[in-house]
Amino acid sequence: MNLPTPVPHALSALREDLEISFQVDRAGRHECVVRDPRNGNVYCFPRKAFDILRLTRAGMTLADLSAAVPAAAPPKVAALVAKAAAAGLFDDVAHVAVANGAGRRRHLLRLFWVIGEWPVERLARRCTPLLAPLFGVLRIPVACLLLAALAMLAWHGARYVDMLKILPGYPWWGQTVPLLLASYLWHELGHLSAACLYGARQARAGVVLYLLVPAAFVRIDDVHLIAQRRQRVAVALAGVYFDAIVFALAFLLWCASQNFSVINQVCLVVSLGAAVRIGANLFPFWRMDGYRALEELCGVRKLRVRAVQALLALLPGARWLPPGRRHGVPRAALIGYAALHLLASLSMVLWTHQFFMQLMGAAGAGWGRVAAFGAAGLVALSLVLQTASDARQTYTGRAPC
Incomplete structure (x- = not known):
């Protein structure tokens, strides 16, 4: 669920008592693991994202931090700061609501x-x-x-x-x-x-x-x-x-x-x-x-998003999609997974409708049809929303293939 995320109005430095370690995840990406000794919570950040957090200083504003990192989009910097602030990783930060929707996405x-x-x-x-x-x-x-x-x-x-x-x-x-x-x-x-x-x-x-x-x-x-x-x-x-x-x-x-x-x-x-x-x-x-x-098993995060991206990359005019990353899964396998996803989703909707038609047949033709179409409609709506979410993440480049 995407709720309005609080972002500090005036930033501060990271707390000095944080326990910080670095590791390489199963996909070969460098990560930073931060442990808060106050409550024992553990947070994981990409190495480049944590390097941005290290740039924060007392009195710095969000605009100053974005200007210091021109390669990162300001909304992503705001979302990163909001995550760290919500976790309490900064020194004594007063929180205010995000102005003009910065750092959060409305769905x-x-x-x-x-x-x-x-x-x-x-x-x-x-x-x-x-x-x-x-x-x-x-x-x-x-x-x-x-x-x-x-x-x-x-x-x-x-x-x-x-x-x-x-x-x-x-x-x-x-x-x-x-x-x-x-x-x-x-x-x-x-x-x-x-x-x-x-x-x-x-x-x-x-x-x-x-x-x-x-x-x-x-x-x-x-x-x-x-x-x-x-x-x-x-x-x-x-x-x-x-x-x-x-x-x-x-x-x-x-x-x-x-x-x-x-x-x-x-x-x-x-x-x-x-x-x-x-x-x-x-x-x-x-x-x-x-x-x-x-x-x-595949060692790939957001597998379905990457599969949808690989399938959409075959369409004409899709050359502007973000470049790929090495993740050990052949592109042909991703395309096959995305195609099976579409076929299996359609089969699931049809099977749900047929199952409820047979199950509710004894309750009367009218109620049986209502239950069958209602169940199939919920499954179809779920699949449509998930596919739309995959396509949105693909086209915004949030999870490049």
């Missing part, structure tokens, strides 16, 4: 709005020792559980799909909604515990409205400081791993219970919710868990 169409965000480091420290065995000694039993669920799904798959027709008249939502919410929080707890287990410390959780639908999220600010790539991939996929456990348990209980009993129907809905989350998060073209894992 009329947003995918999500942040309702609230809270630090959860204490919760992570308490839960990680309890959940750490799932990433260690219990991996083999969990794998056996998942294989058993897959085998039963292959055996009872037709009956499972046929039983989904009960959903339009499902009477047990009062008992099921708390379980669905608990399983959703269990998913986020998977990311949190994995990140804390592998050394991340700056974790925050919050609630957002994603296309007017409430959702929870966990943000790990220092996940990029985890040294091993496989551990960063594990953090990205930990929520899916926890969802798979929920699905396996609920599905096996559904198989063992009597048909159309209360437990049978509740387990059906809980397992369906877990399966939908698994499929949506593993979809590699949305900015969700599967996409983050793919970025880590």
Whole structure:
């Protein structure tokens, strides 16, 4: 979410007690890692951006700093200063609102709005020792559980799909909604515990409205400081791993219970919710868990933006796009990823419409069509806004390929 960002009216020098170190990230770019000893927070800046912050002096204005760095655009300098000021990295700075919108971007169409965000480091420290065995000694039993669920799904798959027709008249939502919410929080707890287990410390959780639908999220600010790539991939996929456990348990209980009993129907809905989350998060073209894992595997940040840029560079008159950077991924692979993104997005919209048409058919033709077109419309709107965001970043050069 892009909120109005406070920028200092009169700048000051960086605090002398900051712990500063330099490193090379997985893409070969030089970064500066700044640790605030007052609260333990860790911030990461590109090396060139931190060199700009080092130029600040007491009494200097934002215009003076921009004039000292003619190669950097003033809005980007303002945004950089705003980030450092909001983190409290300057000495005793009085904040005022940004004049004339400098240093921030206004977006009329947003995918999500942040309702609230809270630090959860204490919760992570308490839960990680309890959940750490799932990433260690219990991996083999969990794998056996998942294989058993897959085998039963292959055996009872037709009956499972046929039983989904009960959903339009499902009477047990009062008992099921708390379980669905608990399983959703269990998913986020998977990311949190994995990140804390592998050394991340700056974790925050919050609630957002994603296309007017409430959702929870966990943000790990220092996940990029985890040294091993496989551990960063594990953090990205930990929520899916926890969802798979929920699905396996609920599905096996559904198989063992009597048909159309209360437990049978509740387990059906809980397992369906877990399966939908698994499929949506593993979809590699949305900015969700599967996409983050793919970025880590490829070693490329903003993979989809770079792929869209590579595809748009093929269009006539696109020679003014920003030049490329070395990131280890062939341009042909980026173009193929962007093309698959467009095809998969269209297929997702059509599949969502067809699924809800079949699911809601028993509720009447009118309501079934409304639900089908509404769900497909939300998916289409999400994809359109994400693609528009990629194109905007491509043409403004914020993430050159």
